[in-house]
Amino acid sequence: MKKISDEILKYLSDMMNDREKREFENKLSASAELKTELAEAEQMLNDLSAINDTAVNEQYFANLLPRARMKMEQKKKFGIVKKMSFAVPVLASAIIVFFLFAPKPVQDISEQHQALVNDVLENVNDTDVVRKVLDDVYLESSMMYGGGNEMLGETELPENITVSEDKLFSIVDLAYTDYSTLQNLPDEDFNEIYEKLSKITLQ
Amino acid sequence: MNNTNDFELIERFVAGDEKAFNIIVKKYQKKIYWHARQMLGEHLDADEVTQEVLVVMYQKLKTFNFQSALYTWIYKIVTTRSLNQIKRRQLRKIFSFEHTDEKELAVENDIVEDIANKEKLEKVNRSLEKLPAKQRQIFVMRNFDQLSYEEISEITGKSVGGLKANYFHALRKVTEYVNEKD
Structure with missing residues (x-):
């Protein structure tokens, strides 16, 4: 078969404008040779595209979806591992950053404790909230002033705490025996305490 | 290709009907395979791309926006994956990772008998x-x-x-x- 002319290739590629197309089709109707050349080119393309009808092992297509689903499962598992492998260094970095940049605990907090106690007692009506805050205050105070887990009666509290003794006992003692309540507080109460502590720390 | 029917199948799949996905796959799997095969010229690469395309379809069909025909959306995936596979193959050739065994393996496993x-x-x-x-x-x-x-x-x-x-x-x-x- 001789080389296909660019004119025919242009026609087959639909690259001709309307005028060129009309001229080509006029030429085509007048030339048997051009008709044969075009028919041969079209036949060649048809032969190429006929591979779409190639007979294949149909079992392949029957198994395709189950195999793809297995791949999906593998990807899912790999995705979890991948996420975990990403989470570990992130967590490690977060811990390092926390230890490097976390605010250092205030050493002398007696004034803050005092302010906190007063603030809580004067402004918070919820006895649970008061109790939990005082729980922390009491424990920290006892560590600072009385040394560890000593009995309440032997604990020295910061000076100038304006809380009557019976009130202090009734609140702090409850907190002392129920230390875990801070962890069990509802979010709202906990946030309230957190807010108050933050404000006091800023003073 | 019937868009309305395709759209219904997608909606069913998004609503949790796995069978609808199977129907979509059955309808398009040969087109996907043959496009990949003609792009890549051999069975193993075509098989890899076809499976990848099915996985992507399963994961992304929920984001289908119904603005184009489903087959257009599928062709976008398969043709992009095929081009990527060609690039990967070229890289393998450059770094001599491709073994002559692979070609033999492709011929052995070919679905055209x-x-x-x-x-x-x-x-x-x-x-x-x-x-x-x-x-x-x-x-x-x-x-x-x-x-x-x-x-x-x-x-x-x-x-x-x-x-x-x-x-x-x-x-x-x-x-x-x-x-x-x-």
Whole structure:
């Protein structure tokens, strides 16, 4: 078969404008040779595209979806591992950053404790909230002033705490025996305490 | 290709009907495979791409926006994956990761069993190998997938004029090769 002319290739590629197309089709109707050349080119393309009808092992297509689903499962598992492998260094970095940049605990907090106690007692009506805050205050105070887990009666509290003794006992003692309540507080109460502590720390 | 039916199937799948996905796959799996096969020229790569496309379809079908036909959306995935596979193969060649065994393996596992058909496919592949990847992509879509320039334009994001020019050059190379061999 001789080389296909660019004119025919242009026609087959639909690259001709309307005028060129009309001229080509006029030429085509007048030339048997051009008709044969075009028919041969079209036949060649048809032969190429006929591979779409190639007979294949149909079992392949029957198994395709189950195999793809297995791949999906593998990807899912790999995705979890991948996420975990990403989470570990992130967590490690977060811990390092926390230890490097976390605010250092205030050493002398007696004034803050005092302010906190007063603030809580004067402004918070919820006895649970008061109790939990005082729980922390009491424990920290006892560590600072009385040394560890000593009995309440032997604990020295910061000076100038304006809380009557019976009130202090009734609140702090409850907190002392129920230390875990801070962890069990509802979010709202906990946030309230957190807010108050933050404000006091800023003073 | 019936869009309404496809859209219904997608809606059913998104609502949790796994069977709808199976129907979609059954409808399009051969088109996906043959597009990949004609782009890549052999079975193993085509199989890898076909499976990848099914996985992507399963994961992304929930984000289908119903603005285009489903087959256009699928062709976008399969043609992009095929081009990526060609790039990967080129890289493997550059770094000599590709073993001669792989070609033998591809022939052994081929789903085309008839020898005459295998030879025909091999001939087509040899003529397509002469084309740069993008020209091959357009030639495959136009000649084998029977897509219009407008459809190819929607899939590839290229202008119809540019596609026509690319197809013209691809056609010239392929016909020249076939003529030489004949």
